Amino acid sequence: MVDPLAGQKDEEDCPKNWQLAGASVKNVEYHRELVSFADTVFGFLEDIETSSSENSSSSSNDYQDDFGEDENRNFQDNKVFWEQQDQLLKETLFRTTSIETKIRHATNEALKELNLSGKQCICQRPVAGNVDNGCRDCLQREICNQLLNLGYNCAICKSKWKTSKNIPSGEHTYLEVMDTTSSKKGEIRIVIEFNFRAEFEMARANEEYNQLISRLPEVFVGKAERMKNLIKILCSAAKKCMKEKKMHLGPWRKQKYMQAKWLGTCERSTPASLPGRYTDRQLRPRTSMLTFDLLENLSGLHRTVVEVA
Template sequence: MDSLEERVNSVLFHQPSDHDGTSINSPCFEYRFDADDDDSQNPAERKLYWESQHALLMEVLERHSLAGTKIRHEINRRIEKARLESDFCRCLKTDGCSTCLRRRVVNLLRDKGLTATLCTSKWRDTKKFPRGTHEYIEVIGSTPNRKKQVPFIVEVEFRDQFEIAKACEEYKKLVRQLPECYIGKPDYLSAIVRLVCDAAKRSMKEKGIHMGPWRKRSFMLMKWSASIEKWEFMESSNKSSMQIRQPHDSCSLQLAAVPAVVVT
């Protein structure tokens, strides 16, 4: 069995191969762990699987917490400030709404001088997935020498994306470890989504419940595809002089022309 370090690196640095044209927007994009094993009801194998998934998730979250500490702290402060405001919602809903919250957070971040943008990922109907859209926040930071821009994804209802009503206790425990709000780089988000969606598939298999297409990894990753594809392209550009390709999705607004915060 691979070591925890090797498995974490496999999750973090897995990228779709360019030669086959596969991307996060392709229905065939899947990164397999152990959820398809036929002996899922074997007590020893089952215990090993869930302990392994928990350890992997904890390691990925720990690495995520060490990346971009300064910018994540600034963003989180603005989110908390927006939540405390009583009039951020323009929809006249009693408890407010996430749509208005995102817009208020973006305004607060821009007031602070950060390059914050409301982004929308959109995808068409396919044989496997229904069409859909998803809105989130993107903040652009830069490395200390300012030679490289770093996109940060902000999902204000991150944990809620993975809630399942009839999940097994091990899956519920895994989801409780997720941050309520995700603030971080696209690569860590991709790794977390792959891990948790694999666990969701395992949980549903154990419960004998059909897994809807909206629960699959490739569908979930499409929610943040505008930034994930940008990050993948930026990473590829740093390694080679590959030809620029047009992304499937793009941010709904242009980035504000303000200085990017330095990532530390």
């Protein structure tokens, strides 16, 4: 028979060092379990930190790459835009018709004759551009007379427009030739502007815009449709230029304002009602108190009469 106290007896009869050895084994196994659990936890945390660090680094690199790509894309887009505008401008300027060529040649010859004649405008107000003998009004009258003498239906046009939502009011004068020699094309309107390039110049423009402006003629002679296309190209370029420089585009630079100058309604007049004011006499320069030299005239009692301008 089995002794019910056998197990107890065995435990009592076992030496103490065996009991201690068993306890030590249990403690070792317990510590091993703790170490294994700690390694698992800390390993998991390290994996999370590594993954998070890698994701953060990857995200930062992706952001920098995206930013660089966007910047490069914008640069390429801008380059393409200015190349397209330059090509469109050259095509619009170089494409011409026979009637435009004839009137352009006649206008240039009239300007040369006026420059060589030595005639002076009695207004003595300078005109912008390469034409240096007269104010704008007198110059337009003189050239208009020259074209009329050559048989062209030329007139001085004065355009006026009121203030609207996007542009302020203003007025502008230019020459216009109406050609009716072609029965198929009907009436052709030719615009003559003596100060064309300066109308689109901007003080703080970028290099690309200035390059476009340098291609423009100082004196424009062309059909109204050509003028319309040029205005569209140049105003689009002006808008892009100001956007790149983060500046506001003035309302007088906008397309509608420019179109109102040459393509809106106007009043036609001839030099017969507006006679020219050129003379062959040598005009004396006006003297003002700002240019009058007092030191040279203080030696005597008599004083030269000074005209105050």
